[in-house]
Amino acid sequence: MKVLTIPVTPFMQNCRVIACESTGKAAIVDPGGDADKIIAAVKEYNLDVDLVLLTHGHLDHVGVSEELAKQFNVDIVGPHIDDTFWLEGLPMQAQMFGFAPHKPFFPQRWLNEGDIVELGALSLQVRHCPGHTPGHVVFYEPASATVLVGDVLFKGSVGRTDFPKGDASQLKHAIETKLFTLDDETRVLSGHGEDTTIGYEKRNNPFMSGRFG
Template identity: 50%
Template sequence: MSLKYQVVPVTSFSQNCSIVWCDETMDGIVVDPGGDVEQLSSVIKANGINITQLVLTHGHLDHVGGTQSLSVLLGGVNIIGPHKDDNFWLQGLAEQSQMFGFPPTQAFEPTKWLNDGDTIHFGKECLNVYHTPGHTPGHVVLFSEPAKLAFVGDVLFNGSVGRTDFPKGDFDTLIRSIKTKLWPLGNDVRFVPGHGPESTFGYERASNPFVADEL
């Protein structure tokens, strides 16, 4: 199995930015570069990874705040995702950064929006894209079938689920996304959430008070 990843917590929100790569070719991606761009750059260099694209799960500032700076630093690599329904979040980044006391962040549009069923390729690896609205309307999740590994942004956490009290968030939609898009991928799937420790879908199905099967 050639998929490798390293989680680097960034910003004052300790957002889990994931550097993901194929260890046969050393081509890779960065998922949710929310900030601390110099730190991310040094991890990328230390591992000898050739980053081919930056991938966003959703449009919240702590997940996208460092995207444009990192793209420039890496020679202008493409920015992919999220789903276009999160465009209003990306267009409101200047206001978000002011509100949360982050460095000023300008609005941008990605090179390409992602849709349900899309795939992201780097080296010999492939991640499948699932549109999982609820936390935000354009949220996506990335899944490696061979590695049984998912990068789920703020949809699901160890012991909790994403907030739905933001504009265009919806609790029922979020729970439906988790149960219809994530659970079918398998109980043995390990996931990297946007914040906090990793877990597995099976563990959350057994114990997470928001989405456990008994409820």
């Protein structure tokens, strides 16, 4: 699996373009903004965009989803339906985060725990990881041992849980049961900041070791 990382928005959200190397089919994951930068990357690598994939409904992850779905004539897939209120609340999020006004939208397909998203020869496994938002999902690609975690887990940190319907114990449980059960070598691609691995976070993440409860 090829991965391009395109930091977007003032929040430096890591939009990722992931692609099947045998077919060139690509998914744009969490396009929060800066559509022109994302389109330029897709063109540079001559990729065939098949999907827009969303981990959760926060504006810095979804801001140009509709624009790109229209541009490439593809569906928006994810997150889990429990993030409906965040997508309905996009106008409020735009005010809250200081972004340009944004209308609500909904994906063509919601995702559930255990779903598979096909991308060329790749199969992305969907894991539902609520806590940062109730409908947050992550995408695990076994052949490259890579997991795209959005705002669930960061290098040395975890997602905020002080938003409406956030839940710290739910988040911790999701990380323990849906992420820390993956092999230590698994590459973790987070929505903000550096990449990490499952093993590194198991050993070093202070939010998961009990040091911060």
